[in-house]
Structures are given as structure tokens and as C-alpha cells.
Amino acid sequence: MERKAASSPLAARAVELVENLQTRFVGGLNTIAARYNDGPLSRIEWLRDDGRHGGGVRYAIAESAVFNRASVNVSSVHYDDMPDRRLASANALSAIIHPDHPAAPSFHTHISWTEMRDGRGYWRLMADLNPSIENPVHTALFEKRLGEAAPEHYDEARTQGDAYFYIPAAKRHRGVSHFYLEGHSTGDFDVDEGFARSFGERIIDTYLEILAEGAGAAPPSSRDRNEQIHYHSLYLLQVLTLDRGTTSGLLVHDQNDVGILGSLPAYVDRGQLAALIEAQPSPQDQLLQNIVDSLPEGSPSHVSDEVRGFLARVVRGHYETHPNALDLQASGGILPPTVANHQSKS
Numbered sequence: 001m002e003r004k005a006a007s008s009p010l011a012a013r014a015v016e017l018v019e020n021l022q023t024r025f026v027g028g029l030n031t032i033a034a035r036y037n038d039g040p041l042s043r044i045e046w047l048r049d050d051g052r053h054g055g056g057v058r059y060a061i062a063e064s065a066v067f068n069r070a071s072v073n074v075s076s077v078h079y080d081d082m083p084d085r086r087l088a089s090a091n092a093l094s095a096i097i098h099p100d101h102p103a104a105p106s107f108h109t110h111i112s113w114t115e116m117r118d119g120r121g122y123w124r125l126m127a128d129l130n131p132s133i134e135n136p137v138h139t140a141l142f143e144k145r146l147g148e149a150a151p152e153h154y155d156e157a158r159t160q161g162d163a164y165f166y167i168p169a170a171k172r173h174r175g176v177s178h179f180y181l182e183g184h185s186t187g188d189f190d191v192d193e194g195f196a197r198s199f200g201e202r203i204i205d206t207y208l209e210i211l212a213e214g215a216g217a218a219p220p221s222s223r224d225r226n227e228q229i230h231y232h233s234l235y236l237l238q239v240l241t242l243d244r245g246t247t248s249g250l251l252v253h254d255q256n257d258v259g260i261l262g263s264l265p266a267y268v269d270r271g272q273l274a275a276l277i278e279a280q281p282s283p284q285d286q287l288l289q290n291i292v293d294s295l296p297e298g299s300p301s302h303v304s305d306e307v308r309g310f311l312a313r314v315v316r317g318h319y320e321t322h323p324n325a326l327d328l329q330a331s332g333g334i335l336p337p338t339v340a341n342h343q344s345k346s
Contacts, residue, residue, distance in 0.1 A: 104214025
């Protein structure tokens with residue numbers, strides 16, 4: 001079975017862009033890993049409806065010398081044979097890196113082009129730095145490069161990002177720097193494509209620089225490891241109870257569950273999550289209880305591929321039963337048309 005490409009010429013250009021960014025990122029990660037006799041990341045292909053509606057390739061590694069868990073995924077899906085669907089195609093790079101060393105921050109980026117059936121399209125650009133133990137030098141460098149990569153959009157995207165990545169139950173943000181530019185389109189595809197490419201290249205290269213430094217830090221203490229587990233637990237909480245992109249992906253199909261939840265770190269504190277159940281609004285308290293019940297006992301709790309698959313089914317079942325709970329998820333102030341359309345059908 002082969003992946004069928006979208007017929008749209010703009011989709012083809014977007015696919016080339018995100019695949020080039022993926023190659024750049026994976027190459028940089030493998031170079032860093034090789035310094036520690038680690039890697040390379042493994043290539044995994046997945047298909048949407050046996051390839052009829054596209055699919056994707058992700059490069060992943062877990063519990064290695066350099067990486068707690070890393071996933072760099074490119075997805076390219078389309079519905080050329082379903083003219084009644086509002087969404088024509090969506091092409092994205094979605095990457096999450098959780099380094100093994102607590103001194104190296106986690107990192108997330110998402111760069112995508114979405115094309116609607118009526119011909120309209122927009123870009124989504126996200127990048128956020130997520131340290132277990134903040135290094136002000138890393139934060140300052142990341143912020144500086146974001147400002148250089150998107151000077152005209154920096155303030156707007158920071159405002160959206162700070163709103164989107166806030167965790168009400170924990171009364172804190174998921175990370176220290178958040179950039180979220182939703183629904184971006186100037187009406188000139190060439191200009192916007194160039195901006196997306198330069199943004200992706202700049203932010204990927206910046207993170208590789210930060211990762212290389214953090215991965216080579218002195219061996220961590222047990223306290224450092226505990227802080228990392230604490231932070232990774234909050235990361236899992238945000239992804240599974242608040243993140244609209246994750247939930248939307250799980251509700252659309254079940255053909256890449258492990259890949260969609262590639263953002264989850266390898267180990268979390270089950271007791272820490274259980275202590276936050278009462279702080280959740282209804283019915284999200286029930287969702288978090290089911291998440292906790294799905295995690296293996298142990299200290300810490302191991303989030304294996306099998307567990308990620310089970311958690312995907314838990315989240316999907318929750319929102320199928322409680323579609324109005326989608327309104328309780330995070331928002332940067334702008335609701336993507338694809339998500340809005342999905343909620344209107346729920």
C-alpha cells in the first residue's frame with residue numbers, strides 16, 4: 001500500500017516544506033545523539049485509510065542515552081475523493097523532544113498548512129520551550145530567536161501561546177516560552193510559505209544548540225530527576241486534558257494513536273496527577289481519574305507505547321461521551337476552522 005498525495009499544488013509545496021524541516025531536525029538530533037553513541041531515530045510510516053487519504057512518517061526514539069522520548073512527525077492527509085468534507089488537506093510537521101538529561105529542556109514545534117474545500121488556507125506556527133529546571137540563558141536565547149524569526153507576529157503569538165499553554169489546575173504554564181500563531185495568512189502564499197520555512201529553520205537550529213549544551217551537562221542529581229518527573233507529569237496533564245490539537249487528532253481517526261501521543265514523556269508521577277483530580281471541572285475530573293487509572297502502578301509510572309495506545313482510547317471515549325467538554329480545553333483566543341467544524345458536528 002502506498003500513500004496517495006493530495007491533488008492541490010499548494011499542498012504539494014507544503015509537504016515539501018515540512019519534509020525538508022523534518023530532515024533538518026532529525027539530522028541535527030542524530031548528530032547530537034552520535035556524540036554519545038546513541039541513535040539514530042527510527043523511521044516509522046503510517047497510512048490514513050490504507051494510504052487513500054495520505055498518511056505520514058515519523059522518526060522516533062525513546063529511553064536512550066540522550067532522549068527520554070523524541071518524535072518528529074510529518075503528516076499529509078487529504079480528502080480529494082470526499083468533496084462534501086469542509087477540509088481539503090492538512091500538512092504538518094509536529095515534533096516533541098524530551099531529553100533524558102534534566103538540564104536539557106523539552107521542546108515542541110508545529111508548523112502546518114491547512115487548505116479548506118472553498119480554497120481558503122492558513123498556516124499554524126507553534127514553538128515552545130519546556131524545561132524541567134529552567135536555565136535563564138536558554139530561555140533568553142529562545143526568546144531572542146523567536147523575536148528574530150517573527151518580529152511582526154511575536155507579541156501576538158506570545159499572547160496566544162501564554163493563554164493556550166496555561167494549566168488552570170496547576171496554576172502555572174506548561175513551559176517558559178510559548179509562541180502560537182493561529183490562522184496565519186496574508187493572502188500571498190509565496191510570502192507565507194517563505195515565512196513558515198525561515199521560522200522553522202531558525203527555531204529548530206536554536207533548539208539543537210540548546211539541546212547540545214544541556215545534554216553535555218554534569219550528571220544529574222536525584223533531586224534533578226525528581227523535578228523532571230514532576231514536570232513531565234504536568235506535561236502529560238496538559239496534553240491529555242487541555243490540548244485541542246491532540247484531541248482533534250484522536251477524534252478524527254484511530255490509525256496513528258501512538259504517534260499522536262508521541263508527545264507524552266516516558267515516566268510520570270501517578271500520585272501527583274491523582275492529587276489534581278479535585279481541581280478539575282466536571283466532567284474533566286472524570287477524564288483525569290480515568291487517565292490515572294490507566295497508568296501503571298509504580299514510582300514513577302512508565303508510559304510505554306502500549307499505555308499511550310490505551311490513553312488514546314480513554315481520551316477519545318471521554319469526548320465521544322461528553323462532546324461539550326471540548327469547550328473546556330485550552331484556547332489561544334482563535335479557534336481553528338477545522339476544530340470549530342469538528343465541534344459543531346459533535
